[in-house]
Amino acid sequence: MNSLTQKPPVAPAIPLLVGMIAISFAPILVRYSDAPVSVQGMWRMLFTLVLMLPFAGGANLRALKSVRPADWLLLLAAGFFLALHFLLWMASLSYTSIASSTLILSLEPVFVMIGAYFLFKDRLGRKAMIGLIAALAGIAIVGAGDSGLSGDAMTGDLLSLLGTLAVAVNMLLAKRILARVPSFVYSLVVFAVTALCFYLYNAAAGYRMTDYPQREWLVFVLLAVVPTVFGHLIFNWLLRYIKPATISMSVLAEPVGASILGLLLFGEAIGVWQLVGGAFVIAGLTLYMRAEADNYDRPAEARGHAAAGPSGS
Structure with missing residues (x-):
């Protein structure tokens, strides 16, 4: 039996569907902006923080004050790798197609699984291994097709792949941190660190961070509201009620x-x-997720590992 015994206030399928639709708009919004992707990322995080701050008091503030020094180091690292993910993945959309970039990004849980195997000695079942091989073969097929289009497409595929590796590292760090830190506090601190990383990067690169037309500010706000608040924050909330897989x-x-x-x-x-x-x-990811769901349903002492929730775009 798993430990998810709380009854959600609404049917989980509703917020799950909202989140799935919301994250699909991330690459579209990035494409609509003419600002550097690092500027987009910075304002995306800052506006998300503004939306989260009204809920940061009370128990969340007490939890924030009780974070241990060792966990602060992990939170800083998680924020850095999240910034690196956004920078690389958002940049990929300037070179390759939305379809190719997001397909590669969907490999995130596979890379998390591989990392967990080497770092945490999590066991790898036969189904999960077959799914991994199929998913990686699919990315190789996409890359082979893009190589025949242009060098830019391959550059974009590589940027998306590196961005996916970065977010996998972020998720492995989250797996360690969330055992001791509430998800809201984790998100608040990591988003703040990510915004700071983007600010430092923009300052070093000499990018202007203000004085954008109204259309750009609308995109920045929508990036915070749609894929972040209605996407990833909803997924974090759902972890209280349904299986991570x-x-x-x-x-x-x-x-x-x-x-x-x-x-x-x-x-x-x-x-x-x-x-x-x-x-x-x-097909490969579906097989992998089913293997994770079967594993999650087993008693805790018999599990190889628990799947992490998505981070994505």
Whole structure:
């Protein structure tokens, strides 16, 4: 039996669907902005923090004050890798298609699984291994197709891959931190550190951080509200009520939803290589998530590991 005994105030399917739709808009909003991606990322985090601050008092403030020095170091590292993820992944959208970039990003739980195997000695089942191989084969197919398009497409695929590795590191750190720190406090501190990293990067690069037209400020606010608050914060809240593996299935929604939106809004056709590779990725991730769900349903002492919730875009 698992420990998820609380009854949610609403049917979990409703906020889960809202979150899945919300994260699909992240690459679309990034494409609509002409500001440097590091400036977009900074304001995305800052506006998210503004929306979170009214809820930071009371028990959350007491929990923040009780964070141990060792956990502060982990929180700083988690914020740095989240900033690195946003920087690399958002930059990838300037080079490769939305479909390719988000398909590669959906490999996040696979990289988390690999990292957990080496760092935490988490066991790897046969189903999960087959799913991993299928998902990686799918990304290889997408990359092979993009290599025939242009060098820029391959650059974008590589940036997305590196950004996915960065967010996997962030999730491995989160797995360690969230055992002792409430999810709201974790998100608040990590988002603040991420915003600071972006500020330092923008200052060093000489990017202007203000004096943008109204359209850009609207995109910055929407990046905070739609994929962050209505996406990732909802997923963090759902961890109290449903299986992490169920929430992690949301990573499959982003490449599908974002690719459809990219086709409708930017006329980005989805190629044969992307369709074939995407089928491998989604099939592999589905098999992996099912293996994780089966593992999560087993008694705690018999589990290999518990899946982390998504971070994504």
